[in-house]
Amino acid sequence: MTEATLPAELAIETRNLSKRFGHRAAVDDVHLAVPRGSVFGFLGPNGSGKTTTIRLLLGLAGATTGSIRVLGGDVPGQLSAVLPRVGALVEGPAFYPFLSGAANLRRLDSADPHAPAKSRAARIDEALERVGLTHAADKKVRAYSLGMKQRLGIAHALMRPRELLVLDEPTNGLDPQGTREVRSLVRSLAAGGTTVFVSSHLLAEVEQMCTHVGVMSTGRLVAQGTLRELRADGTATIRLQTPDIETAIRVLAGLGLQSELSTTGPGSDGLNLVSTGPSSLQLAPETVVAALVAGGVRVRGFGVENASLEERFVSLTGEGFDVAG
């Protein structure tokens, strides 16, 4: 899928990546390819393996099989060279409740031996300012709301200039205003050249800020590409109203479409048929109608629909998509 792309052009690349916990495969043969400079939406229902994949990317957990390259370096082999260039928010924010927001940032920043100590105080102020937490800098994190913790987590990821940001559900717990801020933050970071890998179970969020999308379902990466490609990659649906059902099914099958009788549909003077096929067939409506008429089908009603991105995701990941919202 990405053989033509040079590794250096990918911020994240995994091959045959799998992680098993006992018999259960949390991540199953995933080939991720995240181009540099992209905002990559990592989409999937809860429990589909997104966070486990992120843990593998950051070297927090070891892969059962497969290889990972992040920013051109092997993970976990070259973690110490890779991680200082990566900012991360993994499975929600986590802080010392008995320390203030600023003290928490100081603590986590000093864990990185490459973080310059001299500029630490200034960087903390700047990061807090960027997420709007300046007023709560000296408040104990114990007293923070979930949204404030989430902001602090993002502030931590932004403490230093990064080439790659990995944000796991960054808008979790944020109000609509906070969600909008995160979105514009991600856009401005991406504009500055940072690759952003953002996981979400919310399609709308991904659609609004991402250039690329990968879709996870039960541990497998079921689709990956630019937003446009993924939209085009959907299913074309043809709705046909005709009394000549059997002939129509035969003609449509000849075009590569599968048909079934529909119980719903407009009108009562004919039968409704729903035919589906991959949009890659690129069937123009007029072509289909011409074929039907040439085959002797009396067309009383006709329409072509391309699936919305949402329908596409539901079809990829199964219904129950947003169960645990």
Next chain:
Amino acid sequence: MLPAEANPPVTIPRLTAPRPTSPWALLASELAVLFGRLRTWALLLALAAIPLLIAAAVKLSSHPVAPGRGPPFLDRITQNGLFVGVTAMVVSVPLFLPLTIGVVAGDTIAGEANLGTLRYLLAAPAGRVRLLLVKYAAAAAFCLAATLTVAAAGALAGVVLFPIGPATLLSGDTIDVGESVVRLLLIAAYVTVSLLGLSAVGLAISTFTDVPVGAMAATIVLSVASQVMDNLPQLDWLHPWLFSHYWLNFADLLRQPISWADFGNNAILQAGYILAGGAVAFGKFTGKDVLS
């Protein structure tokens, strides 16, 4: 599937880790967090209360303490207040000090895992081996702080409540006040060394769980079990290998001349436990999936 158009040309980054600019920041931060924490101060305050209780009890008691009754050195307190510190050390070593060490050492890794901060420290990247070393160094610093607290609170209580003067050693020699302070500090050093092995055991246990209370309890239970086994004559072959075997053998530091034999034996034994505990912690932690 991914189009080339989205990829502006990029330079290949260098893959050697940049030189650390502040390699000691994590240790400084760890010490600041440990000793800035209310819990740590509560533990130290509880330890300080032990010599205060002993001193108050001796002072308020109308009967002079008969030699050989109560904890060792109790009868000497009325002659020289500095012995409050020594007596308090004898009282604290079997349970109170291991209790506090168990809390701190058991919390090292499991506490971070429980808060979820472990994943952020490792993603920073703190480095797993470096994190273990820093955590152990901080636990060792706490051992020193704990024993110094007992010694200092004891000395302070002694100075306030009892006369300070030349003290009679176990060998019958008499030493002046300055020398007594040195001996008290030597005992604190001995007890600190004694607790280093237990700290390493606690660190190792802490890498196995995300529940700090479990690691704390296990560490404390082990310290008690070790002392119980040390008292079973049937297990005498095992005694020299128990980390608590030399815990109370600091009386030799109160003779003239000082006998350093047990100090050395104890140091070697504790070093062995540090190596063993460190190896277990290293083996477990470096390959561990951090899923908390």
